[in-house]
Amino acid sequence: MTASIFIAMPGNEEAAGALAQAHGATTGQLELRAFPDGESYLRFGTDLSRQMLAIVCTLDRPNDKILSLLFAAATARELGAAKVGLVAPYLAYMRQDRRFKPGEAVTSREVAQLLSNSFDWLVTVDPHLHRYGSLGEIYRIPTSVVHAASLMAGWIRSNVADALIIGPDSESEQWVSTVAKDAGAPYTVLEKIRRGDRDVEISIRNLGDVSGRTPVLVDDIISTGRTMLETVRLLKARGVAAPVCVAVHGLFAADAYEMLIKAGARVVTCNTVRHPSNAIDVHGALAEALKTLRVPAN
Amino acid sequence: MTASIFIAMPGNEEAAGALAQAHGATTGQLELRAFPDGESYLRFGTDLSRQMLAIVCTLDRPNDKILSLLFAAATARELGAAKVGLVAPYLAYMRQDRRFKPGEAVTSREVAQLLSNSFDWLVTVDPHLHRYGSLGEIYRIPTSVVHAASLMAGWIRSNVADALIIGPDSESEQWVSTVAKDAGAPYTVLEKIRRGDRDVEISIRNLGDVSGRTPVLVDDIISTGRTMLETVRLLKARGVAAPVCVAVHGLFAADAYEMLIKAGARVVTCNTVRHPSNAIDVHGALAEALKTLRVPAN
Numbered sequence: 001m002t003a004s005i006f007i008a009m010p011g012n013e014e015a016a017g018a019l020a021q022a023h024g025a026t027t028g029q030l031e032l033r034a035f036p037d038g039e040s041y042l043r044f045g046t047d048l049s050r051q052m053l054a055i056v057c058t059l060d061r062p063n064d065k066i067l068s069l070l071f072a073a074a075t076a077r078e079l080g081a082a083k084v085g086l087v088a089p090y091l092a093y094m095r096q097d098r099r100f101k102p103g104e105a106v107t108s109r110e111v112a113q114l115l116s117n118s119f120d121w122l123v124t125v126d127p128h129l130h131r132y133g134s135l136g137e138i139y140r141i142p143t144s145v146v147h148a149a150s151l152m153a154g155w156i157r158s159n160v161a162d163a164l165i166i167g168p169d170s171e172s173e174q175w176v177s178t179v180a181k182d183a184g185a186p187y188t189v190l191e192k193i194r195r196g197d198r199d200v201e202i203s204i205r206n207l208g209d210v211s212g213r214t215p216v217l218v219d220d221i222i223s224t225g226r227t228m229l230e231t232v233r234l235l236k237a238r239g240v241a242a243p244v245c246v247a248v249h250g251l252f253a254a255d256a257y258e259m260l261i262k263a264g265a266r267v268v269t270c271n272t273v274r275h276p277s278n279a280i281d282v283h284g285a286l287a288e289a290l291k292t293l294r295v296p297a298n
Numbered sequence: 299m300t301a302s303i304f305i306a307m308p309g310n311e312e313a314a315g316a317l318a319q320a321h322g323a324t325t326g327q328l329e330l331r332a333f334p335d336g337e338s339y340l341r342f343g344t345d346l347s348r349q350m351l352a353i354v355c356t357l358d359r360p361n362d363k364i365l366s367l368l369f370a371a372a373t374a375r376e377l378g379a380a381k382v383g384l385v386a387p388y389l390a391y392m393r394q395d396r397r398f399k400p401g402e403a404v405t406s407r408e409v410a411q412l413l414s415n416s417f418d419w420l421v422t423v424d425p426h427l428h429r430y431g432s433l434g435e436i437y438r439i440p441t442s443v444v445h446a447a448s449l450m451a452g453w454i455r456s457n458v459a460d461a462l463i464i465g466p467d468s469e470s471e472q473w474v475s476t477v478a479k480d481a482g483a484p485y486t487v488l489e490k491i492r493r494g495d496r497d498v499e500i501s502i503r504n505l506g507d508v509s510g511r512t513p514v515l516v517d518d519i520i521s522t523g524r525t526m527l528e529t530v531r532l533l534k535a536r537g538v539a540a541p542v543c544v545a546v547h548g549l550f551a552a553d554a555y556e557m558l559i560k561a562g563a564r565v566v567t568c569n570t571v572r573h574p575s576n577a578i579d580v581h582g583a584l585a586e587a588l589k590t591l592r593v594p595a596n
Contacts, residue, residue, distance in 0.1 A: 037358070060336070074407075074411065075403040223334055
């Protein structure tokens, strides 16, 4: 489908502009601010009547953003929009995908429910699909997914000589092997033992021969960065070349980015979450993913 | 109806305990914390199967709380709760009750929609009903409302000799006259001209004779406190006794409370929002309001 108007939630202006240009569409205006008591004020500055609307909002640090999105979608419908879709370059809440302990909220499902109730379609980049096979298992609306592997591989091919692609764990092997194949580089995966949100142990005994290679650590998300940081330190202790960390989504909780830089790594991310490390552009791929999406007329 | 289990969202433990005691019910456990990336983790520590559940959460500074409530309600249903209700001593987002400018979100309606989709019933204290006649205009679930006027009047009667009740504007007259009648005191209302979120002009030309009286300013919400602060200053300029400010809901945005105290006022609120100024207990009235609520069996 093609959207006729793209509207950025605050901070998503660049993505909305690129998508609008690729679709020969316009960008619309949205004002969002907080009242003194902490409530949100939201106003569309563009006529939405009969428009095919795409709201662009990446969902790092998602809680405030999700409520604003629910307000925006409901308001857009009241204002007469024909369709209201969501482009979320980073889709939050995909990691709580099972009730690990009794009584836990499976927030991936709850968020999918809320967004499916509010939007007609969803386009995103590499959602964290671990226990779900596809977004269709939890989203009741048409979805389209950009796979960033080939874009990441392209960047590695152009910027890193003699790369050795290193994945964080065996679960990532299929994805890591795709990146490596596209990049024309060998790959290996590490072993990871997770003890808590911030406590992860890494083993590099699978590393093999790294002589003359630049290690390129790849992952879908850098959040606390503990996995990558630990790996960077283990690699440095082995005396190999300074590693490159490449991720789709750079969330960089707390001082994650600074710690990686300080440990000697070069850090590169896709521009799904705005950050100084952004070097891989996904906007063109997002525009294409939206074009291939089929949304029923009603 | 009677709830069999009351669960507090963080900060609402005292209210949940009082309500449970009044209903001869138990309190349950809920864990709510933030992951390093800003997502919420939520877990019920109590078996909810076939329970009549009441979640207690006041909604000052509401955005994070609303999303957590939506997660909690959906999870409670998945865990087998028979009914899931909400006790929100302060109900947020009631002031955006009309599209004042084209394109604005009418967030009172959007929040009502979200909560009505998630909960089976709602109990609250004096929601800000200005352009709506009742909660039923926007909430599709059974609701019950505590009117704090008589509790406030009781406090004034016991604590202020020779009170003159002063309402902020003509719209508040009906409510102010009820408080005054119950308190056995005369009343007047001021004129208010609002120019923005923080910019309000007050006229006290309706004040009349205040000699020998203690002015008691009453309002439903103190948010920025600018209205009350301006009135306190005008009264002090007239040389009357130090005024008492009494409100149902003390939100106290930024330094609102400190400014009122500094201006020489005594400030008293109901315990709908936890604050050092709380002096009027609404928990008993909330427990009664819930008992009178009729919720269809399904």
